Amino acid sequence: MMLLSMPGVFMNTYHRLPVTFVRGEGVWLYDRAGKKYLDFSSGIAVNCLGHNYPPLVKALSDQAARLIHVCNYYQNDVSAAFAEKLVRACAGAGMRKVFFGNSGAEANEGAIKIARKYSFKKYGPGRHTIVSLRDSFHGRTITALSATGQEKFHRDFGPFTPGFTFVPRGDPEALDRALDQKTTAGFLVEAIQGESGILFQDPGYIRTAAKLCADRDILLMFDEIQCGLGRTGTFLAMESCGVKADVVTLAKGLAGGIPVGAVLAGEKAAEALQTGDHGSTFGGNALAAAAGIVVLDTVTDPAFLGEIVRKGGRLMDAVRAWNHPGVQEVRGRGLMAGIDINGESWPMLESCLAGPRGGAGPGLLILSAGLKTLRILPPYIISDEEIDQGLSLLRAALDRPQGS
Numbered sequence: 433m434m435l436l437s438m439p440g441v442f443m444n445t446y447h448r449l450p451v452t453f454v455r456g457e458g459v460w461l462y463d464r465a466g467k468k469y470l471d472f473s474s475g476i477a478v479n480c481l482g483h484n485y486p487p488l489v490k491a492l493s494d495q496a497a498r499l500i501h502v503c504n505y506y507q508n509d510v511s512a513a514f515a516e517k518l519v520r521a522c523a524g525a526g527m528r529k530v531f532f533g534n535s536g537a538e539a540n541e542g543a544i545k546i547a548r549k550y551s552f553k554k555y556g557p558g559r560h561t562i563v564s565l566r567d568s569f570h571g572r573t574i575t576a577l578s579a580t581g582q583e584k585f586h587r588d589f590g591p592f593t594p595g596f597t598f599v600p601r602g603d604p605e606a607l608d609r610a611l612d613q614k615t616t617a618g619f620l621v622e623a624i625q626g627e628s629g630i631l632f633q634d635p636g637y638i639r640t641a642a643k644l645c646a647d648r649d650i651l652l653m654f655d656e657i658q659c660g661l662g663r664t665g666t667f668l669a670m671e672s673c674g675v676k677a678d679v680v681t682l683a684k685g686l687a688g689g690i691p692v693g694a695v696l697a698g699e700k701a702a703e704a705l706q707t708g709d710h711g712s713t714f715g716g717n718a719l720a721a722a723a724g725i726v727v728l729d730t731v732t733d734p735a736f737l738g739e740i741v742r743k744g745g746r747l748m749d750a751v752r753a754w755n756h757p758g759v760q761e762v763r764g765r766g767l768m769a770g771i772d773i774n775g776e777s778w779p780m781l782e783s784c785l786a787g788p789r790g791g792a793g794p795g796l797l798i799l800s801a802g803l804k805t806l807r808i809l810p811p812y813i814i815s816d817e818e819i820d821q822g823l824s825l826l827r828a829a830l831d832r833p834q835g836s
């Protein structure tokens with residue numbers, strides 16, 4: 433039976449826009465009536481290779497026909513190959529070992545456990561605090577929320593996991609005070625904060641953080657769940673800061689749309705978790721690993737990464753060149769862009785979705801990040817022509833009075 437809207441049995445957690453997608457191809461999605469939509473959102477940084485990317489579909493179909501899942505009592509060749517490729521891709525950041533889960537929040541939970549276990553084994557109890565940033569986003573489980581420095585996500589859900597403290601972004605003195613050697617296990621930070629508006633960490637601040645962490649034996653942990661995996665033109669966004677990490681978390685695009693999350697650890701903490709310390713039934717199973725291998729083989733190619741930088745530059749330069757009165761600022765790197773607008777972002781999402789001729793022409797999918805920022809995260813496979821097409825849809829929406 434075809435349903436015309438989301439049935440009422442779903443919990444009311446999402447503000448869903450009035451469109452039902454039935455098919456995707458490349459950077460295009462199609463609704464039930466056959467109307468097409470250009471995807472500048474990648475399912476929030478998930479469909480990094482677009483929709484129904486043929487090598488991904490083939491790898492998934494082949495793997496599904498061979499072996500979908502075996503439990504973690506046993507080994508399987510595909511998950512092992514995926515793990516080796518991922519650790520190799522993150523070796524430059526200092527990573528040596530990986531644990532697979534299913535989501536970003538679960539990856540960050542793993543990071544927090546690693547920091548606490550590392551500290552406990554070396555220093556005993558009491559040195560468990562995780563420091564993160566005031567406007568950060570690290571996920572929706574209770575402990576990932578405990579590390580998320582935004583009050584609006586906390587409301588009505590307390591009490592939270594103890595042992596978390598927040599500092600303002602870009603304030604090295606506050607960080608210096610917060611990273612107390614006697615009580616702190618880790619510092620968790622996004623190199624570029626996606627949910628809170630495409631906000632960059634100053635590389636100097638990150639270098640100071642790295643030195644403070646190294647001097648005090650506190651783990652430096654990068655949440656690369658949204659900004660990693662090539663989105664900014666380097667495999668990890670933190671690479672541009674010129675530091676090594678102790679822990680890195682990834683999820684979202686890691687298997688191009690199949691759920692998987694990963695927490696990686698470097699020399700210091702790679703042995704922190706031992707048998708029985710942690711687990712995840714589905715984490716990195718054969719099906720997810722087969723998809724992950726396709727993603728990694730694609731996004732570790734330097735020429736492919738170079739194209740991400742070039743395409744992102746084309747996109748952002750074009751928006752800046754409009755000098756549009758509705759646009760306040762454009763910032764970003766690679767295919768991760770934030771556009772601050774004068775009005776509110778949500779009506780713009782609706783206007784882009786509808787498209788220029790009141791719904792007949794192609795629509796455009798964009799995201800918001802906070803009240804006034806449009807977030808643009810196109811699939812990496814987007815062509816120059818498709819970027820230009822998306823930009824003209826965006827421009828048309830900016831030109832229309834909001835609400836029309």
Ligand SMILES: Cc1ncc(COP(=O)(O)O)c(C=O)c1O
Pocket residue numbers: 534535536537538540569570571572622626627655656657658659683684
């Ligand atoms: C930086 C960051 N960390 C963690 C998460 C949580 O990921 P998930 O929704 O897969 O749990 C997100 C999701 O938006 C994110 O952007």
